[in-house]
Amino acid sequence: EAQLVESGGGLVQPGGSLRLSCAASGFTFRTYALSWVRQAPGKGLEWVSTISNNGGATYYADSVKGRFTISRDNSKNTLYLQINSLRAEDTAIYYCAKIAATTSAYWGQGTLVTVSS
Amino acid sequence: QTVVTQEPSFSVSPGGTVTLTCGLSSGSVSPSNYPAWYQQTPGQPPRTLIYNTNSRSSGVPDRFSGSILGNKAALTITGAQTDDESDYYCVLNVGSGMWVFGGGTKLTVL
Numbered sequence: 001e002a003q004l005v006e007s008g009g010g011l012v013q014p015g016g017s018l019r020l021s022c023a024a025s026g027f028t029f030r031t032y033a034l035s036w037v038r039q040a041p042g043k044g045l046e047w048v049s050t051i052s053n054n055g056g057a058t059y060y061a062d063s064v065k066g067r068f069t070i071s072r073d074n075s076k077n078t079l080y081l082q083i084n085s086l087r088a089e090d091t092a093i094y095y096c097a098k099i100a101a102t103t104s105a106y107w108g109q110g111t112l113v114t115v116s117s
Numbered sequence: 118q119t120v121v122t123q124e125p126s127f128s129v130s131p132g133g134t135v136t137l138t139c140g141l142s143s144g145s146v147s148p149s150n151y152p153a154w155y156q157q158t159p160g161q162p163p164r165t166l167i168y169n170t171n172s173r174s175s176g177v178p179d180r181f182s183g184s185i186l187g188n189k190a191a192l193t194i195t196g197a198q199t200d201d202e203s204d205y206y207c208v209l210n211v212g213s214g215m216w217v218f219g220g221g222t223k224l225t226v227l
Contacts (some may be wrong), residue, residue, distance in 0.1 A: 035216070042120055045155070045163065045206050045214040059214030062118070095162055101151035104174040107162040 002026040002106045009111030017099045018088050020111060022079040022096030027106070030054070030074040035099045036081045038092035039110075048094070062077065064090075086115045119143055119211045123219035129197045129226055137222045138189040139207030145188035150209040152190035154183060157204045157221075166205075167192060194224075202226040 007019040020036070036048040049070040050059045060069050069082040079096055093110040120142035129135035139152060146152060148170050165174040167183035170190065180195045188211035190209070194201055207219045 033214075037218075042220040044204075045157075045208075045218040047208070047218055050214050050216065052214075057214060061215070077120050099153070099208065099216060100168075102172075104172070105153060105155070105163075105165040107165070109162055111120045 002098070004098070004108035006094065006096050007110045009094065009113045011030055011116060012086055013117050014086060014088060014115055015116070017082070017084045018086070018113060020081040020083065020094055020096075020113070022081075022108060024077045024096075026051035027098070029077040032098050032100060032103075034072065034079045035097050036068075036070060036079075037095045037097050037099070038113075039095070040089070040091075043092075046092075047099075051079070055112040059107070080087065083086045083113070086113075088115050091115045119217050121209050121217045121219040122206065122224045123169050123205075123207060124206075125220065126223045126225070129194070129224065130227055131197060131199060133197050134193065134195045135197060136186070137192045137194075137205055137207075137224070137225065138186065138191065139191070139209065139219050141209065142191040146185060146190045146209060148185065150190070152183065152185075153208050154181075154190075154192045155206045155208070156201075157206065163206065199226050 003025045005023045035050040051070045053082040067085045071080045095110045098106040122140040154167040157163045171183040204221045206221045
């Protein structure tokens with residue numbers, strides 16, 4: 001069974017940084033593009049970023065471009081999101097997800113990032 | 118900037134049929150947008166219902182179906198149950214590797 005487990009969230013001050021990780025198992029990790037999706041408290045889902053299966057292409061929402069960096073290590077079956085220059089509006093649950101055009105999506109349980117002084 | 122539109126809320130009676138829609142501010146939704154639908158209850162991650170317009174995810178009851186209706190993607194629930202009371206989100210691929218979620222529809226079953 002496919003599983004995605006996020007870690008690395010926490011409380012950080014405005015302007016700070018965090019690195020989120022997502023450990024994958026139960027599917028052929030290197031085959032699929034992977035994404036980060038976030039959900040602010042009481043709000044809807046927001047696509048953040050996607051990385052291609054081999055890491056050669058990355059895509060970002062305008063709201064995070066230049067501050068967030070997505071990467072992956074296919075030898076470790078792990079996805080990452082480096083988030084810098086954090087703002088209060090970045091407070092959210094960050095989900096790791098395999099969202100693909102023609103196959104079903106997998107979702108992790110999410111990790112909470114809180115930006116506050 | 119591309120906006121994906123969903124009804125903010127909808128209500129259906131138990132046993133009834135409801136169709137939620139997902140539109141694009143910039144034009145019509147087509148199969149090349151690879152519409153997908155997710156169900157989310159409070160405190161839980163999203164659950165995949167439909168992908169690639171009308172493919173049902175494993176374990177999803179056949180009362181959930183996806184389609185393109187006119188210029189929008191649609192999720193139809195036939196024979197709604199009280200357990201179906203949830204938030205429903207659609208997502209569309211808008212090209213250049215980007216996905217855009219709709220704002221979600223809060224479905225009430227009563």
